[in-house]
Amino acid sequence: MSWLIAFFDWLVEFFGDPARWSGPDGIPARLLEHLEFSALALALAVLIAVPLGLLIGHTGRGEVVVVVSANLARALPTLGLLVMFVLLLGAASVWPVIIPLVLLAVPPILVNTFEGIKGVDPELRDAAYGMGLRGGQVLGRVLVPVALPLILLGCRLSAIQVVATTTVAAYTGLGGLGRFIIDGFATKDYARVVGGSVLIVLFALVVQILFALAQRVTVSPGVSRRLKVR
Amino acid sequence: GGGSTGGNPLDTTSAAPSGSASGGGGKAVVGSFDFPESVLLASIYAQALEAKGVQVDEKPNIGTREVVIDQVKSGGLTIVPEYNGNLLAFLDLKNTAATTDEVDTALQQKLPAELEVLDSSPAEDKDSLSITKDTQTKQSLNTMEDLAKVSKDMTFGGPPEFKERWEARLKEVYGIEFKEWKSTGATTADALKDGSIQVGNVFTTDPKMAANNLVALQDTKNIFPAQNVTPLLNKAAATDTIRTTLNDISAKLSTQSLLDMMQKIAVNKDEPATVAKEWLTTNGLG
Amino acid sequence: MITFDAVTKRYPDGTVAVDGLSLEAPTGEITVFVGPSGCGKTTSLRMINRMIDATEGQILLDGVPVQGIDPPTLRRGIGYVIQQAGLFPHRRIVDNVATVPYLLGWDRRKARARAMELLERVGLDSALARRYPFQLSGGQQQRVGVARALAADPPVLLMDEPFSAVDPVVRTSLQDELLRLQAELNKTIVFVTHDIDEAIKLGDRVAVLRVGGRLAQLADPKTLLSDPADDFVREFLGRDRGIRRLQFVSTAGLRLRTDLTVEEGFGGGTAEPWALVVSADGAPVGWVADARPDVLEPFGTFVHGRDSMRSALDAALLSPSGCAVGVDENGKVVGVATREALDEALAEAADG
């Protein structure tokens, strides 16, 4: 119980402090930074992984590459990459943070996109070609809409991991909500650690909700089978 | 921001203090802060104690003072290489003691019951506000008083806890206020060099000072207290073996030897443990 | 007309799926490919719309080699129906049907109107048009598949075991539907099945393939049943070949006797051992034997002129009298086919 009370006290202390809500170390600024890092990393990952997944899933060539490289990328320690790129590129730019995050985000998107496309019923693919759709049309008008739930799932998993992991950016002196956590830990200000973590979890939940909404809007009810039968 | 640590329910923690001196050597957990010099000092302590038959457990690189002291209090750590001035500032922010003696005396009064400090070593590693030689020439800054005039346009960088401890004091004593405070951990020196900050908090024994052409501004009003290397102990776990061993080390340690050793670590990339061992052997303590 | 000219398909792994196939699928007729599993039916079919390219020989569409036509363009002019219908799950039924019109750049309104018309044509309620495929039963989906293939009014229709995933009752109704449609539309249809009954029911011509992709026999169903080219075909046709052949013999020429009926309620008999009791409105009621005038015996009927001799024979076998009752489309008795009359007709059929 005392745990819960302490937790609540911290939240009040953190969110209740008006100074927290402005300035370069305020919640809005940090949130924005966090959003920038995560969004940039995710966008890059999507730009890399989705086309690659589509290509490999569609042509059926390079399946082994996907599996192996996805596993390899999952195994890469983000902290290690972060340090490596700081040492290589200096701590001033955002790339030492963005590159590891992209590497983190690529595997789930790649694997899900690939599996999604590959998993489309071959009969469907056949029917599409049989009706005279060209390769690109088959991909864009049939395979992608049908595989969309899986593709979005991959993006969602990646987004959440990225949001949670962007925290580490603070270790090298960059901003984001991780600042609250690292600084709070350094000064043993648990209110800040807890407040920052709660912000990140909320952020992740908002991301989940956004993806759920995106799924509702973009995935055909015929695929999600959302409609009641009769 | 409120950095209050008072009333934190987690301050009294569970880990039981390791049982006090038992027969031969006893046991000790030697921890360190998350910067190389602290790791080096901890390694010196640990290896010296081992040589004396103490069973040592090392926990290097834990984090900041705020975290580490807690662990010493609770007994999670037995020994940490401390700096007397910073420790005092941590325990009593308002204290203005400056010289080694003043600081040590004040420290004895303020030290919580669970803790114990041993003799301070002559070796010292002071905090500083540092700037690049470039900035120094351009703006002709030499002292912290000079800095006060231009600081409003400057960005400061240092470890996160530095702001908590010094923001108010700097303003009060020198009238220094910065445009922005940035958290730069181990990269403060690099940040100074690439210009993302103009003033940084670097230790005077940090080899990066020389390597990056940095200069420390003179602390004319002595707000940065003496920073002699001083072992901090958990009283319950301290034994006489530990006390004598560590006091012997403190006696032999000098600022120059600290500088030399840090040079080996930073430039030659020798391992702290190796450097520590070397020093102990040379000084007949290993 | 679709012409296979010495077509061979060898897969990269060496499998010869089709071997020197030459045949013609005439315009406006249903040509059925039938044969055991793996005999190359699907391969043959898919070479027509170039889903698979022939290794040797060529396939001509009204005299034009398909190899010369860009595959997507070729395919848009050929309807294609497959087993699980292959409907696009993410599109509504109406849009599924309008797929090819959209591809051809038709105006949206026009394409949809066409789709609605076709849904009606294949016997689907227009309320289904706004549904998604998963909301339809298997048989309904299959109908949509047919409608979709017909959407751009292609002259040629390829159907690969389109009805084999639905249950027998639905299957029969889909077959009947297809025959009805074909009577209206007169497409050139190539139909693949492994079910010989389906082949015989639907085909104007049936091509029996044997494993290895060689043509065993190409003939109309009746000839196939009466003159199987070899033991393989005979075996494949299975039992009842003789009886099934009767399906192609009309009852139009079957001699009926009208003097064997008595009206219900009138006690009088006929000169023969059996008499058929007929109700006031002309419907058959039962046979009575001379010997036991009060017992009604079962009877069997066939629609004279429409049903085949198979039905007539069946009707005869259902009754102890050995006679089949001929009725008109409304079920009114038009006469009785005695065993002698049947024998006569059967003998004629066998000769012809």
Next chain:
Amino acid sequence: MITFDAVTKRYPDGTVAVDGLSLEAPTGEITVFVGPSGCGKTTSLRMINRMIDATEGQILLDGVPVQGIDPPTLRRGIGYVIQQAGLFPHRRIVDNVATVPYLLGWDRRKARARAMELLERVGLDSALARRYPFQLSGGQQQRVGVARALAADPPVLLMDEPFSAVDPVVRTSLQDELLRLQAELNKTIVFVTHDIDEAIKLGDRVAVLRVGGRLAQLADPKTLLSDPADDFVREFLGRDRGIRRLQFVSTAGLRLRTDLTVEEGFGGGTAEPWALVVSADGAPVGWVADARPDVLEPFGTFVHGRDSMRSALDAALLSPSGCAVGVDENGKVVGVATREALDEALAEAADG
């Protein structure tokens, strides 16, 4: 014997799947449940081994109510075969078959030996025993399913559409296999199918159910075909009822003429318009007409005494002579059934 005594099953959602069903499945016979989809066949079957519990009424196994028996114990004494075979994908074939013996605590060696014996019995090569299910064809899997159900030699076997997922050719061979096995083993079998042909082929007794789970008719197949209880059953039996009935009429009593054969190579004719040419070793070669002595016309054969009248009729219809050639088990001609002889036999059958 399995007895249904006024059994009703009402599902929690209110669906009445089985409604007051009373019938008996006699020991050592195959009782087939047949009916349209959703008529409660599966539900009825599963109430026997208590996979589903009856809402009202009771089911007796040799007079003992199944409700009183602990379900696992009950089930171990009842073989169960289903459509997808339901083999355990993670166990080798031999272990799949030995499942129930293992459950009953048999010694491992003994259980395996039993499994091997059964595999052979259902016609599977013992080399397959060490394979996993996915390495077998659908038909082979189904055979394993039967072997598994028989493993502990249960007196009762429940089969729920066991053969409906395999192709027609394999299906026929599985049915034949089952009949052969049953002739050896004499189990009490309850067999569910929606295919009336299968029901008629396999059943000693056929129970036709109508939707709502009510019994429409329970009879042996012959009676079912000749005397359908009502229009529902008649409709369900479909066309060819008369012809199919002949399946149950033996050709043993069919009168054969032996004076219509001529030996191959001998130019001489007979007094009749048709003569059957027979080779030196007694095999039929073809019919010759008096009018065209050098043209061999096709013929059809039946094994006299073994085949049914249906085969004989079919054989007759295959030939322009209108006569069926009777042969013995070795294919040697034993005589010719003329149309008159067939008519006679058919008339007799209709009367009987």
Next chain:
Amino acid sequence: MGDGPPSIWEWIARNWDTGRVDSIRNLLTDHLTMSLVPILLSLVVALPLGLACVRWRWLYQPTSGLMNIVYAIPSLPIFMLLISVTGLSQTTVIIPLTFYGMAVLIPAVVDGLGSVPDHVRQSAVAMGFTPLRRLLAVELPIAVPVVLAGLRVVAVSSISLVSVGALIGQGGLGSLFTRAYQNPFMPPVIVGIVLIVALALVADGLLVLAQRLLTPWVRARKGRA
């Protein structure tokens, strides 16, 4: 000991086994402990929880919702908060990693049991399996491939996640990263990354091997186009 920084090979040779806590060898052992324990622990916990979720369907929604949240919490603050409870021990790292593992494995167990074809389950019932025996002898073995697939993800990501613990001084090989960061030097980073990836791949390979051995009945069926 020469002047100037050592080459990566010299550095490895020097640090491989110094007998101190931070020798590469010791870090490797620590790393293994801190990653293997959560992998095993999460499996042990997720199995019964997954079974419960299958048995009581209503449990699954809240459980998976909770696990989704757990998954969204960054590891770092949990490490930090746990220090006050579990101290500077490996437990501090093991606990959150176990939860992450559960977040992946519970759905895997549920999906795995869901992958048991209904006809297989039915025929097990019909042959007289008792519910427990059916679970152990039929359903769990068939669920193995799906569960193992989840376990592979857990293994690889646990091994890589342990390194974050370095930020509180408990990161196994991850401490090579913080060290190299504080005292800028590339070889430790490279060694750390390579060893972690190698560990992950070895673990993954072992699991693939385990899958081969445990599930000889699963073979990629080469479908034709």
